[in-house]
Amino acid sequence: MSATARYGDPAAALGVVNDVLTLQLSHRSVRRFLPHAVTDDELAALVAAAQSAPTSSNLQPWSVVAVRDPRRKARLAALAGGQGFIEQAPLFLIWVADLGRAQRLADRAGAQVTAAEYLETTVIGFVDTALAAQNAVVAAASLGLGSVFVGAIRNHPEEVATELGLPPHTVATFGLAIGRPDPAEHAGIKPRLPQEAVLHRERYDAAADEHIAAYDERLAAYNARFGLAGNWSGRVLQRLSGPESMAGRHRLRQTLERLGLPSR
Amino acid sequence: MSATARYGDPAAALGVVNDVLTLQLSHRSVRRFLPHAVTDDELAALVAAAQSAPTSSNLQPWSVVAVRDPRRKARLAALAGGQGFIEQAPLFLIWVADLGRAQRLADRAGAQVTAAEYLETTVIGFVDTALAAQNAVVAAASLGLGSVFVGAIRNHPEEVATELGLPPHTVATFGLAIGRPDPAEHAGIKPRLPQEAVLHRERYDAAADEHIAAYDERLAAYNARFGLAGNWSGRVLQRLSGPESMAGRHRLRQTLERLGLPSR
Numbered sequence: 001m002s003a004t005a006r007y008g009d010p011a012a013a014l015g016v017v018n019d020v021l022t023l024q025l026s027h028r029s030v031r032r033f034l035p036h037a038v039t040d041d042e043l044a045a046l047v048a049a050a051q052s053a054p055t056s057s058n059l060q061p062w063s064v065v066a067v068r069d070p071r072r073k074a075r076l077a078a079l080a081g082g083q084g085f086i087e088q089a090p091l092f093l094i095w096v097a098d099l100g101r102a103q104r105l106a107d108r109a110g111a112q113v114t115a116a117e118y119l120e121t122t123v124i125g126f127v128d129t130a131l132a133a134q135n136a137v138v139a140a141a142s143l144g145l146g147s148v149f150v151g152a153i154r155n156h157p158e159e160v161a162t163e164l165g166l167p168p169h170t171v172a173t174f175g176l177a178i179g180r181p182d183p184a185e186h187a188g189i190k191p192r193l194p195q196e197a198v199l200h201r202e203r204y205d206a207a208a209d210e211h212i213a214a215y216d217e218r219l220a221a222y223n224a225r226f227g228l229a230g231n232w233s234g235r236v237l238q239r240l241s242g243p244e245s246m247a248g249r250h251r252l253r254q255t256l257e258r259l260g261l262p263s264r
Numbered sequence: 265m266s267a268t269a270r271y272g273d274p275a276a277a278l279g280v281v282n283d284v285l286t287l288q289l290s291h292r293s294v295r296r297f298l299p300h301a302v303t304d305d306e307l308a309a310l311v312a313a314a315q316s317a318p319t320s321s322n323l324q325p326w327s328v329v330a331v332r333d334p335r336r337k338a339r340l341a342a343l344a345g346g347q348g349f350i351e352q353a354p355l356f357l358i359w360v361a362d363l364g365r366a367q368r369l370a371d372r373a374g375a376q377v378t379a380a381e382y383l384e385t386t387v388i389g390f391v392d393t394a395l396a397a398q399n400a401v402v403a404a405a406s407l408g409l410g411s412v413f414v415g416a417i418r419n420h421p422e423e424v425a426t427e428l429g430l431p432p433h434t435v436a437t438f439g440l441a442i443g444r445p446d447p448a449e450h451a452g453i454k455p456r457l458p459q460e461a462v463l464h465r466e467r468y469d470a471a472a473d474e475h476i477a478a479y480d481e482r483l484a485a486y487n488a489r490f491g492l493a494g495n496w497s498g499r500v501l502q503r504l505s506g507p508e509s510m511a512g513r514h515r516l517r518q519t520l521e522r523l524g525l526p527s528r
Contacts, residue, residue: 006316009519014312015305020284024313024399037460047463048278051456052270053398054413057503058483058496060457063472065464072466088288096468101461104473109497113504119520119527120418120513121504123390127437130394131401133289138402142284146429149318151525154384165467190521193324197365199311200329202431204337204360208283208327209292209368219322232322236366239321240377242387249384252420253528258385263383 001028001078008191008218008247028189031085033179035133037068038091042143046178048142049139050132061121062129065164066091072163079159080175081247089177094153094160095133097125098171099261116169119263122256128224129173140178150175153210155247157255168260188225191218194230266290267462272455273484282326287467290454294410295349299444300331302355310442312356313403325385325435326393327362329418329428330355336427344416344439345421345511353441358417358424359397363525375492380433385525386520393437404442409476414439419511421519450490455482457496 002025003012014021042154043066050064067073068091076094077086086092099116106113115121133149140147153175160172197211216231223230230238243250256263266289267276277286281449307330314328333335334353340358341350350356351452363380370377378386397413416426418437424436461475487494494502507514520527 006312006392014309016305016309016407018406018448020287021309021313021403023315024403025283027316027318027469029318038411039279043463044459045280047459048267048270049285050410051459051462052288052291054291054293054401056413056415057499058454059500060462063464063468065466065468067466069466073388086299088280099504100470100474101476102504104470105476105497106501106504109334109501111501112506113501114506115504115510115514118507118510118514119517120510123387123516124415126387127390130391131398134395134398135402137318137395138399139285139288142282143280147320149320153353164464165469167468167470190322195315196309198315198324198327198362199307200327200428200493202329202331202333204327204329204431206368206431208363209365212365212369221326233369235321237370237375237377238324239323240363240366240379241368242376242378246379246382247500249285250379250382251345252387253383 005189006192007046007194008222008261022133024078026189027141028187030077030181032182032185033089034182036090036180038145038178042145043091043142046136046139049143050136053131053135055128055152056124059124059128061098061125062132063096065094065096067094069123075163076160077100079156081155082151083150085148091178093176093178094164094172095129095168095174096170096174097129098170099125100167103169115260116214117264122261122263133176136176144180145178146181147176147178148169151178153249154223154249159257171256172258188228190238191222270335270456271455271458272486274352285294287459288402290453291405292451293412293443294449295412296446296449298446300354300444302442309356309407310403314400317395317399319392320388323388323392325389325509326396327360329358329360331358338425341429342416344422345419347414347416349412350414350441353443355442357440357442358436359393359426359438359440360430360434361437362417362434363389364431367478381526381528386525389404391439397440399477400440408444409442410445411442414441415491416511418516421523425523434481435523435525452489455486
């Protein structure tokens with residue numbers, strides 16, 4: 001049941017299933033929220049789940065800023081493409097790749113953390129932040145909370161850093177708007193690529209691309225349900241067409257350098 | 265109960281709890297596996313969970329290569345710091361940030377995907393791969409499977425690409441060794457930083473660093489249980505001291521360029 005919606009394919013089925021898998025497979029982005037607050041107990045549970053995710057060498061190179069102040073949410077929403085659901089969500093978490101904590105440790109110890117200057121370490125920051133945040137997404141779902149990631153927080157990383165008082169050697173990686181889903185939202189479970197297109201055995205096989213055609217049809221049908229045109233291939237080509245389709249984020253490399261993450 | 269182990273703090277407690285949170289909070293890396301195979305049904309469930317994770321603009325910019333061949337696992341283990349558990353694990357998943365699929369779409373359509381040349385898009389590749397992989401980690405745990413990430417797959421990305429036949433515009437981001445945990449493994453739930461050190465309200469507060477001292481004591485006590493010396497601060501400073509502590513990964517930026525991910 002959950003696999004058929006996940007793949008938009010009546011023939012899709014899984015040979016094993018349990019409550020956790022069912023929860024994961026039924027994930028969708030939630031962009032309309034009821035006004036109910038996310039409690040401090042719920043927030044603590046989300047962060048504990050996030051901290052339980054694996055982290056490279058136990059570096060724990062991330063922080064999270066919990067924003068509930070309506071005015072701050074409005075300012076962040078304006079910086080992140082003006083998406084109204086950010087203001088509507090009772091809780092907006094900004095996930096921060098944080099090499100600043102290690103840098104401050106080094107400063108206090110009179111030591112050097114030169115490794116933090118390399119792209120590899122920036123990547124660890126982004127990856128470990130993502131592992132943590134995804135645990136929070138699943139934890140939220142288990143508590144009946146919906147969520148949606150906001151990559152547009154990277155449209156204006158320096159302004160976001162000022163708004164949140166982020167110290168050097170940190171960068172806001174993405175936001176996560178959280179709240180109780182409004183059942184009136186007209187949204188569904190967006191089908192993904194056929195598993196055969198992304199799962200390879202022993203070696204990568206580019207012939208797996210042959211499964212994209214069927215997916216294009218499924219996604220076009222799904223989009224049409226919501227009054228949207230276009231299939232997957234067309235949208236990918238449009239989204240990646242060039243810097244003009246990146247809302248300013250093509251400058252990320254220079255911005256990271258100014259934020260103290262030279263990523264060399 | 266699960267919070268006390270997670271934080272190594274008898275006073276740690278959560279106000280909400282459920283089966284999913286308990287599963288997440290009890291996460292530990294597993295590095296000793298029983299010989300039982302991970303079945304194809306289990307693999308399909310892990311990948312379906314991974315595909316259910318959020319992905320920026322539905323780009324789905326990742327692939328995963330499932331390796332079971334003992335000789336290939338041995339060669340990958342040798343490329344990834346010689347870690348024996350890779351050979352022992354019945355299943356080794358290599359998660360691939362994959363802009364190659366979009367590039368091939370563009371080639372077939374006679375289109376350009378110039379956005380794929382920017383660091384922002386490389387970051388999306390790594391982040392979305394991480395979101396997906398973390399869902400697989402939680403799904404694995406729900407099926408009684410243990411796992412451990414292998415960042416050392418980035419020690420030699422070009423050799424890994426050759427071994428796996430990875431096409432241009434892709435990079436192996438990390439490995440994930442999976443199998444049934446050997447109950448004889450001497451391992452525990454590694455305590456994390458106090459939540460007060462990573463969770464900020466409204467604005468980032470560097471004074472949260474004051475909670476590191478208590479954590480250093482907890483982690484030193486935890487390490488001592490396993491015959492290891494050192495606290496958290498000392499290990500972070502050592503791990504990030506400089507390029508010589510990075511196992512070759514300080515060259516990631518140049519390597520990505522050669523793999524067709526110029527990340528400019």
